[in-house]
Amino acid sequence: MTETLAETDVQAQINDFTQRAVQAAAIFTQYDQQRTDRIVRAVFAAGFDNRIPLAKLAREETGLGRWEDKVIKNTIAAQFVYNDIKDEKTVGVISEDHERGIVEIAQPMGPILGVIPSTNPTSTTLFKILLCMKTRNPIIISPSPKARTCCGETARICYEAALKAGAPEDCIQWVEGVSKEVTHGLMGNKDIALILATGGSGLVRAAYSSGTPTLGVGAGNVPVYIERSADVPFAVENILLSKTFDNGTICASEQAIVVESCLAESVKEEFTKRGAYILWPKEVEAVTAVVFDSEKGLMNANIVGQSAKFLAEQAGVDVPDNTTLLIAPLQKVDGEPLAHEILAPILAFYEVTDYQQALNLCIELNYQGGIGHTASIYSNDEAKILEFAEGMNAGRIVVNTPSSQGAVGGIFNRLHPSFTLGCGTGGHNITTDNITAKHLLNIQRIARRRDNLQLANFDMNLYLDETVNHEEIEKLFGRNM
Amino acid sequence: MTESFIDSEGALRFRFPSEVDTAVCDEIREGIFAQVQEHEGEVIFDLLGVQLVTSAFFRICITTMQSVGKERMKVKNLEPRVKKTFMIAQLHKVLDLE
Numbered sequence: 001m002t003e004t005l006a007e008t009d010v011q012a013q014i015n016d017f018t019q020r021a022v023q024a025a026a027i028f029t030q031y032d033q034q035r036t037d038r039i040v041r042a043v044f045a046a047g048f049d050n051r052i053p054l055a056k057l058a059r060e061e062t063g064l065g066r067w068e069d070k071v072i073k074n075t076i077a078a079q080f081v082y083n084d085i086k087d088e089k090t091v092g093v094i095s096e097d098h099e100r101g102i103v104e105i106a107q108p109m110g111p112i113l114g115v116i117p118s119t120n121p122t123s124t125t126l127f128k129i130l131l132c133m134k135t136r137n138p139i140i141i142s143p144s145p146k147a148r149t150c151c152g153e154t155a156r157i158c159y160e161a162a163l164k165a166g167a168p169e170d171c172i173q174w175v176e177g178v179s180k181e182v183t184h185g186l187m188g189n190k191d192i193a194l195i196l197a198t199g200g201s202g203l204v205r206a207a208y209s210s211g212t213p214t215l216g217v218g219a220g221n222v223p224v225y226i227e228r229s230a231d232v233p234f235a236v237e238n239i240l241l242s243k244t245f246d247n248g249t250i251c252a253s254e255q256a257i258v259v260e261s262c263l264a265e266s267v268k269e270e271f272t273k274r275g276a277y278i279l280w281p282k283e284v285e286a287v288t289a290v291v292f293d294s295e296k297g298l299m300n301a302n303i304v305g306q307s308a309k310f311l312a313e314q315a316g317v318d319v320p321d322n323t324t325l326l327i328a329p330l331q332k333v334d335g336e337p338l339a340h341e342i343l344a345p346i347l348a349f350y351e352v353t354d355y356q357q358a359l360n361l362c363i364e365l366n367y368q369g370g371i372g373h374t375a376s377i378y379s380n381d382e383a384k385i386l387e388f389a390e391g392m393n394a395g396r397i398v399v400n401t402p403s404s405q406g407a408v409g410g411i412f413n414r415l416h417p418s419f420t421l422g423c424g425t426g427g428h429n430i431t432t433d434n435i436t437a438k439h440l441l442n443i444q445r446i447a448r449r450r451d452n453l454q455l456a457n458f459d460m461n462l463y464l465d466e467t468v469n470h471e472e473i474e475k476l477f478g479r480n481m
Numbered sequence: 482m483t484e485s486f487i488d489s490e491g492a493l494r495f496r497f498p499s500e501v502d503t504a505v506c507d508e509i510r511e512g513i514f515a516q517v518q519e520h521e522g523e524v525i526f527d528l529l530g531v532q533l534v535t536s537a538f539f540r541i542c543i544t545t546m547q548s549v550g551k552e553r554m555k556v557k558n559l560e561p562r563v564k565k566t567f568m569i570a571q572l573h574k575v576l577d578l579e
Contacts, residue, residue, distance in 0.1 A: 023536050026570035030533045030562055110569075169503070169536040 010181045017140050017182075018191040020170035021111035024138035027168035028108055031136055033091040039165045040134045044082035046161030047126040047154070051075055054122040054157075058150040062118045064305030069246035073123035080410040080417040081127055085134050085437045094443075101448030106441045108136040110193030113186050115207060117199040119249040119305060119343060120419055121147035125154040127419040128196055129172055133162060135440040137193070141174040142183040144199065152176055187212055194440065198420045208428065215435055217420055218427020220251035221341045221370025222403050223362040225258045225388060226267055227355070227379035234400070235378035236270035242402030244324045248345045249305040252374040252396070252407030252421060255341055256348035256365050257327070258358050264351040276325040277308070279317065284328045284338070286315040291346060292337035299342045308345040333364045340369050355384065359391050366392050372423030372432060376403040395424050395432030409434050483509045485516055492523035499532045506537035517545055524549050529558040534566060542576055555579055
């Protein structure tokens with residue numbers, strides 16, 4: 001009986017969310033670009049002005065990462081994303097090609113379900129809300145149970161700002177309380193137009209399985225190759241900046257360093273100088289037991305976003321107080337737990353004899369759970385950068401750049417700043433793009449008549465002649481008139 | 482802000498400004514409900530010239546319909562863009578749109 005009541009309650013919540021969202025979607029269709037952009041600016045301003053309290057709240061609630069780094073994430077999600085999309089046309093006619101007779105019109109998709117992970121909760125919420133407001137789509141935020149309060153607060157702040165700027169009622173909603181059942185119910189609801197699924201593989205798979213169109217993400221396992229032409233101190237400085245950022249919670253952060261023997265010692269030395277600790281083989285075993293859940297074959301959820309010092313303490317490894325990163329020298333990839341994605345400041349380290357071996361090892365790492373995501377190279381040899389890129393199955397190949405920030409985009413390169421990184425079909429996603437506003441639009445195309453003159457002057461009866469083959473057709477069809 | 486009158490067929494007809502936003506709805510809601518209560522014939526929301534409606538206006542439509550009954554309430558002269566809004570919100574299932 002209790003179960004039935006609970007189910008009824010869940011269904012009532014789902015109906016309430018979707019009915020409100022559908023109405024908001026209807027109202028939104030009337031908004032022009034100017035009215036839309038006013039709302040986007042208001043949301044950006046509110047998100048940016050609250051970047052610090054929201055970062056602190058996220059750290060406090062989830063216990064993951066560093067609040068100072070979460071401020072940077074919130075800043076990227078608010079300011080950088082806003083700057084990236086603010087001048088984009090997302091309402092009405094967005095392009096006209098008179099020669100081809102094609103006019104493109106942007107239409108909103110309808111209610112979007114935004115699934116939010118605990119690793120980047122407030123930033124991902126800000127990011128998805130901004131994209132949805134820009135594209136006139138209402139959004140329902142469904143946070144990880146570990147990040148309900150901070151995501152709800154982010155959504156509330158954005159919603160109040162949006163309303164003041166004239167947004168439709170209920171254009172931003174968020175799931176509170178028992179979220180898992182509601183989230184799954186919303187995923188399969190006919191009124192949800194799209195799911196923006198950022199999170200663990202189970203949740204992303206559930207979104208895809210719901211039958212609702214989904215823009216999802218894949219797991220990362222980022223190899224970083226320091227090629228012999230690289231500037232080693234620069235590379236090490238950048239990798240440290242990236243891997244220690246928010247204690248490694250970004251899925252695009254480096255997971256394994258690959259270096260040729262000629263550079264290995266200098267790379268280790270530069271890391272040590274900067275506060276990294278190179279583990280001894282016995283210590284690698286101890287740390288592995290702590291960070292990897294061998295039963296599940298995945299990283300231990302309890303170590304996600306924790307500091308290097310904390311990881312070492314848990315493993316009973318004595319490290320200096322100023323240790324920022326643990327480095328585990330390894331010999332092989334297959335069957336090696338630390339060759340998997342670990343969202344904490346620990347890196348695998350591989351020394352290889354030459355370039356070919358390095359490339360092969362990076363491919364092996366890439367295919368060890370990180371297909372389609374991101375790969376990183378430090379090099380000043382253009383030919384090798386290109387060969388490395390072609391060898392990787394990765395949506396983003398970042399060059400001489402910290403991969404966490406590089407893959408997210410907007411700081412070190414001109415990729416669209418995004419907290420939802422498509423991983424292509426390798427990651428079971430539809431795109432390798434950094435998801436941005438254009439992905440949340442239905443594009444209509446007015447196709448005006450432009451007769452194909454070649455066809456107009458062509459004897460169509462030839463198509464019915466069995467003796468005419470493709471070569472003759474091409475010759476005749478391509479003949480000058 | 483709104484104009485209301487008894488039309489030639491004896492219906493109580495309301496006309497609205499071009500944007501019936503939340504602020505407008507807050508001002509007109511009680512007046513509409515009071516007039517509707519006193520009128521025994523048909524009620525028409527004439528949306529000629531209305532370019533934008535909001536959820537608050539949807540609620541006024543629904544509450545009025547519930548008050549007088551679906552057979553006595555009509556929403557007329559919708560601009561295509563506003564008609565589409567009613568359709569997306571699925572209000573064509575509960576309101577008589579003409």
